[in-house]
Every structure is written in C-alpha cells, then in structure tokens.
Amino acid sequence: MRWLKPAAFAVALLPLAWLLWRAGFGSLGVNPVETINRYLGDWALRFLLIALAVTPVRQWTGWPALARLRRMMGLFAFFYVCLHLASYVGIDLFFDWAALWADVVKRNYITLGMIAVLLLVPLALTSTNGMIRRLGGARWRRLHLLVFPASILGVVHFWMMVKADIREPLVYAVLLAVLLGWRLWGFARRAQRA
Amino acid sequence: MLIRPAADLRDHDVTDQALYLDRRRFLALGAAAGTLLAAGQGLAATSDDAPTPFEAVTTYNNYYEFGTAKEDPAVTAPSRLKLAPWSVAVDGECAKPGTVALDDLIKPLKLEERLYRMRCVEGWSMVIPWQGVPLGQVLKRFEPNSKAKYVEFTTLADKAQMPGLRVPVLDWPYVEGLRLDEAMHPLTLLATGLYGKDLLAQNGAPLRLVVPWKYGFKSIKSIVRIRFSETQPVNSWQKANSREYGFYSNVNPEVDHPRWSQASERRIGEFRRRKTLMFNGYADQVASLYAGMDLRVNY
Numbered sequence: 146m147r148w149l150k151p152a153a154f155a156v157a158l159l160p161l162a163w164l165l166w167r168a169g170f171g172s173l174g175v176n177p178v179e180t181i182n183r184y185l186g187d188w189a190l191r192f193l194l195i196a197l198a199v200t201p202v203r204q205w206t207g208w209p210a211l212a213r214l215r216r217m218m219g220l221f222a223f224f225y226v227c228l229h230l231a232s233y234v235g236i237d238l239f240f241d242w243a244a245l246w247a248d249v250v251k252r253n254y255i256t257l258g259m260i261a262v263l264l265l266v267p268l269a270l271t272s273t274n275g276m277i278r279r280l281g282g283a284r285w286r287r288l289h290l291l292v293f294p295a296s297i298l299g300v301v302h303f304w305m306m307v308k309a310d311i312r313e314p315l316v317y318a319v320l321l322a323v324l325l326g327w328r329l330w331g332f333a334r335r336a337q338r339a
Numbered sequence: 340m341l342i343r344p345a346a347d348l349r350d351h352d353v354t355d356q357a358l359y360l361d362r363r364r365f366l367a368l369g370a371a372a373g374t375l376l377a378a379g380q381g382l383a384a385t386s387d388d389a390p391t392p393f394e395a396v397t398t399y400n401n402y403y404e405f406g407t408a409k410e411d412p413a414v415t416a417p418s419r420l421k422l423a424p425w426s427v428a429v430d431g432e433c434a435k436p437g438t439v440a441l442d443d444l445i446k447p448l449k450l451e452e453r454l455y456r457m458r459c460v461e462g463w464s465m466v467i468p469w470q471g472v473p474l475g476q477v478l479k480r481f482e483p484n485s486k487a488k489y490v491e492f493t494t495l496a497d498k499a500q501m502p503g504l505r506v507p508v509l510d511w512p513y514v515e516g517l518r519l520d521e522a523m524h525p526l527t528l529l530a531t532g533l534y535g536k537d538l539l540a541q542n543g544a545p546l547r548l549v550v551p552w553k554y555g556f557k558s559i560k561s562i563v564r565i566r567f568s569e570t571q572p573v574n575s576w577q578k579a580n581s582r583e584y585g586f587y588s589n590v591n592p593e594v595d596h597p598r599w600s601q602a603s604e605r606r607i608g609e610f611r612r613r614k615t616l617m618f619n620g621y622a623d624q625v626a627s628l629y630a631g632m633d634l635r636v637n638y
Contacts, residue, residue: 174410175399175607176463239611244600252598305598308461309508309579310407 146210153214157221160188161228178236185229190303190317192222193296197324216272219292223269226299230262254305261298264291296321388456391465391607393534399607400541401459402560403508404494404501411503416540419500420561425545431491431567434482441545445531448472453528453549458590458619460554464604469549471530475523478565483519487567490522491515492548492559509575515559516572516586517550518628526551526624529562552618552625554588585638589629590619594638 164184167173173180196218203211238244248255268289270276277285300321304314402412405419427444430436450470458464478490496512498504504511521527528549531538538544543560550557556576566572576584583597592602592615603612618625629637 175395176409176605178605178610179463237612241612244603247600251595251600254598309403310506312506 149210150213150217153217157192157218160184160225178232182229182232182237185225185232186303189222189225189229190299192218192225193292193299194317194320194324196222197292197296197321201324201327220269220272223265226262226265254302257298257305258302261295261302264295264298268292268295293325297325388454388466390454390468390534395607396465396467396533397539397541401461401555402503402541402543404496404503404511404513404561405541406503407506407508412541413539415502419502420495420540420544421500422540422545425563427546427562428564429481429566430564432484432487432569433567434484436481444477445472445529445546448476450531451528453526453551455528455549455551456619457549457551457555457558458604458615460556460584460588460596460601462599462601462604463607464615465607467533468535469528469530470532470535471528471549473525474527474529474548475525477529478522478567481565481567483567486569488519489568489571490517490519491564491566491568491572492517492562493564493566494559495561495563509579513559513575514572514578515548515557515574516568517557518571519567520628521550521625524625524628526621552590552621554590556584557588587629587634587637589625589634589638590615590617591634591638592617594635 164181168177168181196215199211199215199218203209234240234245238248249259250256268291271280271285271288280288300314300317303317304311307314398413399409400412401409402416405412405416406414423441425441426438427441428438450472453469453471454466455469456464456466492515494513495501496504517527528551530543530547530549531545533542538547540561543558546562547560548558548562557574571586574584574586574588576588577586590601595601601615604615605612616622
C-alpha cells in the first residue's frame, strides 16, 4: 500500500490549494480577510478531529495501514493551525503587535486559542522518529496526551467566537466528544479488566 | 385647429401617474444628492469615505431571518420576501395610531439622499448611499404624546417567508428601539432605497431604519410595527446577551465588546484596518444627546 501516504498527503493539501485558487481568482467574497482566517481555522479544527479519528477508525475497520497516517494528519492539523495564526497576525492585524498582545490578554477566546497553539508546539517538535526514540515510548505517549486539551480548547475557542448561531461549533463539539468518549470508554474497560 | 391624440398613442401608453410623480421625485432626489455631495459637509460622510460597491452592499448582509451566514440573505430573501402590499402598524403612546400603507407613510415626504458610514458591531464597515425620509418627519404625524419616551420597531416575522425563523438564534420577531430624541434626530433615516434603487430584500426592503452613529444591528430591517412607549424597549440582541449588547449600542472605539476590540474596523474593500471613530464620526451632531451619560455603563 505504497500509495496511501502520498495520496493522503496530496488530499490534505487540497483545502490550501482551493484557498489559493480562490485567492488567485479574486473569489474570496466581500471580506477576504475574514474568509481566509475562518477558512484556515475551520480546517485546523477539522484536521485535529481527523487526526484523533485515525485510531478509532483503524480499529473499527480493522485496517492497520491507517496507523501510518496518524502522524501525518496530526502534523497537517498543526500546519493549518499555523496558517490560521499567521493569517490572524499577518493579515487581520497586519503585525500590530500591541493589538495582538491586547487581544491575547483581554479576549478569552483568543487566549484559549493561543494556549491551544502552545500545547501543540511540543507535539509537532517531537513528532520525528528520533524524538520518539530519545523520549522513550511511554514518556512520548504521555506528552502527546496534550492533543486532548488542545482540541478541547480549539473547539471552545470557536464556540466562544460565534455570536449567536452555535450550530457549527456544536457539530465540532459533538464529534470531539465522541472521539474523546470512545477513548475514555476504552480506558475504563481496560481498567476494569485489570 | 383640431387637436387630437396621435392615433398610435393609446390610454395605456400614457405614463402612469405614480411613475410621473416619481420622475419629479427622482429629479429632486438627484438635485438634493448633488448639492449634498458637492457641499461635502454636514450629513455627508467625509471625503475618504468612498461608497462601498453595490455588489458588496447587497451580498454581505446580517439578516438572520434569512440565514446566519453573510451570503445567505442575498440568496434566500429576494425570492421569498413579499414586498407588496406592505403596511406598518403604529401604536402606543400617540394621539393618532393606525395601520398605514407604505406609500401613504413615505409618499407625502420628500425622499432624501444620505451617504452614511455603517459600522457593524463585528468590526467591519461600509459606506452606503441611502434614500429615505427622516424618521422624525414620519413619526410626527402620529402625534406622540408626553408619555412617549421611546420608539420600538419590529421586523416582520413570517415563517413562510423567512427560513431563518425556524432556528431560535434570536427571540423572534426582531425588535429594536431608540430613545425618542434619537428617533427625532435629523440623521436618523427611514430608508426605502440605496444606490438610487428600491431596497433589495436582503437589505431590509421595503422599509428599514438607518442610525449611522450606532452599530449596524440597531438599524432594523423590514419594519412592520412602530410603537411609542414610556419604558425602554428590550432590543433583540440585548435580550440574547445583555452583557455584550446594550440598548444604546453607540459606535464607541473606547468601549470594547467583551470578546473583541472596537478600536478599529475593516472597511469593506480595504486591506488594512482603520481606526473606529467616536459615534462613527458623527460626534459633532449626536454627542450632545448623551451629555452627562457614562457610555461605559450605557453601552
């Protein structure tokens, strides 16, 4: 199954390609800055959920090859998170560092979003085989539990930003709850058996 | 000499009376607009305020009755909102309440052209050439009594026409309110058109409020009821979240929305943010309305 990883890699780049395509043809709508920022934020959350879904889906389908996609999906989540952050700082605020600091300190949803980014940084840095070996499996796994609080903060960040129509963040919250609940359920069952 | 109508002109060729009158109104409107724009003072926006393109004004709308995405109203509203016949019920603290057909409400008055900045509470803004009549002139004929301290406005709420009403995002119908002196202020406009055309459904046709020194959500769309009241109305956004949205909702760069700064805004069509102005740049005309009030408390 040598095609799986390259194919997944190409597919994961499609959202970015679509954004660049729209930007090239000037079809980002009336408020392009808002469109870009929201779009990248949406995809950051989606890839976080996709990364978290790899293990459950692998077990349900009994297709072990999927495991090879987990790291890539996690890194793509981080990639879109970085683009989302870059568009906020570079395009929306146009590198107005004072305004950025004020936002981070005063706006809860931005504070939480920033914390989520910080939680993901060590995960991206320790994603190489070398780092896994250096840290040792157990420690590496414990460190990477940070993906759970980061995902929760990501969804809360979206939820808090919305003005009144919470349907969209609600969908993310439910999906995340299912993915986290499935893990808790498995954990509880193993604890019972032990 | 015999004068007779040309044989090829029949009764239905004669320009409809209403249209004919409209022609004069149109000319008057053009002239009024010309003077205003030429003078470039008073009611007009300042010179770096180029009108936002018609395309943007009519496709980027917050009108939750037709969906919560900005693109929704332009797609769903025009084919669904029935604009005629339209009437407005006026009641409450006034001597002459009644239900008035739209034409009877507007036609007696001279349409005016106003180029206004529009600042959304979300942090973006536009510049829109409106046509309409000063709200105060409309309200006067109903003779508000001494108990009338506030004016409450209500948007149409018809599930058959408005798909967004199925979602309880806000407590329908949409309600807004002004203090009577704000309502009577010469800047406050009851708009029936923009860019020289009748309002489109997504912009709040056939009749909407425009209060240029307040956040956009105060400028209620598709008005079906106006009520004079002694007590302060509870507007829909205040009801939904009173910590974030108050009754006054004057544009104020110094009082932030709890979740974001109001110090700057993105003018649609521009890349960089620009500074938000006190009372959206209309402080000269309206600041006196709020003399002595703490604008942090009365947000």
